[in-house]
Amino acid sequence: MDSAAKGESRRIHRHRSRRVGPAAAVCPHLCSTSAVELTVWCRSLLFNGHGYTVYDSADGRMIFRVDNYAHKWREEALLMDSTGGVLLTVRRRRKMLGIKDSWEVYEGEIDVSSTPGRRQSPLFRVTKALGNPCYTISPWGKSTAPAYRMNWSPREEWCQIFAGAAVAPPRAEITRKCGGGALGELLGRDVLAVKIQPEMDQALVMALLMINDAMR
Known part of the structure; x- marks a missing residue:
């Protein structure tokens, strides 16, 4: 395949749909027509900040960044593009006694000063199963069936x-990244490889990675 064809196969499409579901996306412009691998460095570009810096493994371009100055990074975090534009806000929603805490993901940066009746609704909610290393990702205000798990x-x-709950190959996988040498040794625990299947939203995958890190 020539370079032009390869570039076309990795082209990112923009769609109008914004519903959360197995066949749709939160950030449609971040859905590739081919499989994508991202390299996640679990460090912020800012000094003393907790966050992530995410690159396209194929060409080294920065795709996402997460920078948190405050110590409350387990309560709220912003997923940004490479220029600092906020794509998603990830917020923890606590319940009494801390039982079955959940996380809510919003489009863009939310205004916490808004009156309750005018506050932005989340795109979806993530809930951890009790005693089980599993999460369900459900669209807000729609079917109770999970969009992802x-x-x-x-x-x-x-x-x-x-x-969803279908028995099928995963839409994305997150593992420790291996080095490029002949032995393929694992890199440090702060370097991850994220393999994302075609049409799967890269921003959604990154938000779930952030939630998984904060919940543990």
Whole structure:
């Protein structure tokens, strides 16, 4: 395949749909027509900041960044593009006694000073199962059926995201990244490889990675 064709196969399409579901996206312009691999460095570009810096493994371009100055990064975080534009806001929603805390994901940067009746509704909610390394991702105010589910293994250090409850290959996988040498040794625990299947929203995957990190 020539370089022009390769570039076309990696072209990012823009869609109008914004519903959350196995066949749709939160940030449609971040859905590639081909599989994508991202490299996540679990460090902020800012000194003493907690966050992530995310690159396209194929060409080294920065795709996302997460910079948090405050110590409350487990309560709220902003997923930004490479220029600092806020794509998603990830907020923790606590319940009494901390049982089944959930996370809500909003489009853009939300205004917390808004009156309750005018506050922006989240795109979806993420809830962790009790006693089970599994999360359900459900669209806000729609069907109670999960749009996605996420499983993770703390011992083997991987995370997989599936569409709905269907038995099918994962739509995205997160593992520790291997070096490029002949031995393929694992890099540090702060360097991750994220493999994303075609038409899967890269911003959604990154938001779930952030939530998984904060919930543990």
